[in-house]
Amino acid sequence: MTELLSTETRGPLLDPLFRNGWTMVEDRDAITKTFIFDNFVAAFGWMTQVAIWAEKWNHHPEWSNVYRTVEVVLSTHDVGGLSAQDAKLARKMDSLLAISA
Numbered sequence: 346m347t348e349l350l351s352t353e354t355r356g357p358l359l360d361p362l363f364r365n366g367w368t369m370v371e372d373r374d375a376i377t378k379t380f381i382f383d384n385f386v387a388a389f390g391w392m393t394q395v396a397i398w399a400e401k402w403n404h405h406p407e408w409s410n411v412y413r414t415v416e417v418v419l420s421t422h423d424v425g426g427l428s429a430q431d432a433k434l435a436r437k438m439d440s441l442l443a444i445s446a
């Protein structure tokens with residue numbers, strides 16, 4: 346069962362993400378990061394790879410793409426805030442950058 350991140354687990358899970366460009370969304374228990382790629386195809390290719398993982402894990406981003414920029418927000422709708430699933434998908438998004446570069 347997906348659970349809201351507790352105060353104790355929040356730090357260790359989120360701090361590495363904050364060091365990697367993620368930030369909290371203002372007034373919402375969610376994290377956000379803007380990814381900028383060389384061009385639209387690179388952005389969409391990265392989104393496609395993320396989509397495969399999101400579907401596999403049944404955990405989906407809130408995102409928008411304009412040309413080579415992808416704005417991502419992660420939160421777990423079922424629990425109304427951040428869960429370990431969000432940190433997991435955020436780590437995967439960052440790891441896929443190396444492949445997409």
Ligand SMILES: C[C@H](O)[C@H](O)[C@H]1CNC2=NC(N)=NC(=O)C2=N1
Pocket residue numbers: 403404405406419420421422423424
């Ligand atoms: C019915 C389906 O399993 C749920 O709606 C899943 C789908 N993807 C999801 N994605 C996110 N970000 N949060 C959820 O709570 C969630 N729930």
